[in-house]
Amino acid sequence: MTLRIIATGGTFDKHYNELNGVLGFAESHLPAVIARSRMTIPVELEVLPLLDSLDMQDPDRQRVLASCQAAAEKAIVIIHGTDTMRETAAVLGAAGLDQTIILTGAMIPYEIANSDALFNLGFACGVAQTLPAGVYVAMNGQVFPWDNVTKNRAAGVFQQL
Amino acid sequence: MTLRIIATGGTFDKHYNELNGVLGFAESHLPAVIARSRMTIPVELEVLPLLDSLDMQDPDRQRVLASCQAAAEKAIVIIHGTDTMRETAAVLGAAGLDQTIILTGAMIPYEIANSDALFNLGFACGVAQTLPAGVYVAMNGQVFPWDNVTKNRAAGVFQQL
Amino acid sequence: MTLRIIATGGTFDKHYNELNGVLGFAESHLPAVIARSRMTIPVELEVLPLLDSLDMQDPDRQRVLASCQAAAEKAIVIIHGTDTMRETAAVLGAAGLDQTIILTGAMIPYEIANSDALFNLGFACGVAQTLPAGVYVAMNGQVFPWDNVTKNRAAGVFQQL
């Protein structure tokens, strides 16, 4: 089993810029996070332009799709912002790829106290290896099919439609 | 899907006692860790006596088995020390229960920098929901059948026999 | 020696709101931070309205002054945003109080990785007990008199005029 992790930004990977006080993006945290995970299976990390998912446009989602299509791995984890995770999942789901693709992210950035980022990544890396081919969202300790998931923004949790 | 998490101690749950400088056990970290995970599936936490797995005796493993047998949940995650995780897995595996039981732990305690504990818990909570009934060890981002796993102590990683 | 700590907000005390993704204010972190410091001298914590220092108006600074004037303690540490720390220091300095008043803050919030908040609080609590009466800014491991300090925003450091 080989795993591909595709970083696209989102809350998971945000970084606090101390010069202007803004939570934005700098270098991805994923290399450090993957080292911390002590995974011994081969992991291929691909860092796409890091974006807030509210800023993601169609070409950005097509780029994620192209990365999946070009990937040799059967198990793929995509780190993505939560606000439009469902939209990107729909683009990938419609493509009908023969891979297990898991989208995950975080409600609190990896570098902020009490973050769920590391838990979510672990969860996603597990189910990416065990679920049949398909596109799924994994958040809140649950697996959702790509066409039956929504973010309840008031409650800050993912749920079925 | 309902999940049972059984805490038995191990490196994952060790606590630094500032009065004597010893890494031992106090209250389990699991309630805080589960809250941090933001899991929305029902999670039942069962805290057994917290032990270093090198101190685990047969009655301790039988107690873990009894907890699994008494559990209504089909998905169980057991937090366990790494040094004898395999031995407890063998006791559970020989019992042939109709549940998916995942043993996991950590190389670095949850409360120490760079810990793999949260990743491993996420991984275990994922595969506990997706693997068929059986007993597995989940460490280093991999799933091992209970009868084909060993800890390579020199390298600090789990691997197949 | 008794110490008063006055929390006014600023980067030090910002909290990430996972529902809207905004770094703002909730409960002050100071009670937890003071417990963590293990200070055994009597410490009186006073939490004023928590503000981004760019939002501080004259009445807000007068409220800080009033708190100092009403305080029985001779040593006072004020947690303050960095952007207008100097302006509040000037209001306090002009009042000529017979207390040692130290303004400090942080470049990175306490709850974000690599924060300087705890170091700065320790530094401030030390010099508050050892400097003569007066008003000082303590940042970057240095003590600045209230009338000879400025924040170099491009470099993100405090320096003399």
Added chain:
Amino acid sequence: MTLRIIATGGTFDKHYNELNGVLGFAESHLPAVIARSRMTIPVELEVLPLLDSLDMQDPDRQRVLASCQAAAEKAIVIIHGTDTMRETAAVLGAAGLDQTIILTGAMIPYEIANSDALFNLGFACGVAQTLPAGVYVAMNGQVFPWDNVTKNRAAGVFQQL
């Protein structure tokens, strides 16, 4: 003002070795801690052999004394284990040097949750710049003269004799 920081080990600098589960010493955390402090005064770091202070012998204390005697800086912070901090302070105090020497340490290692290490270092770096020449222990947010301090091991705090 220039500051010398001398690392001698102690709880502050302990590191968890994941291969054997022992809290011992590896590379000092001090370079990372000093960077995190964002100090802009010149800081000279000197890393002596890192020891648990219960393992410190007379030659080890003489080495610390020799480092102080050889130092050009008037302000010195020594990171030291808490159990024999007082004994090393006595050796330094008896030497009557014309420097301000502050011994500090931590009850919980820097890399473990809820550590007081960063607070204590900040406190020590502050009073090292503001106290008159002499040898002091700075712990629990207090300054103690070298000849009037003891560690209350049952309570885990420093206090006057």
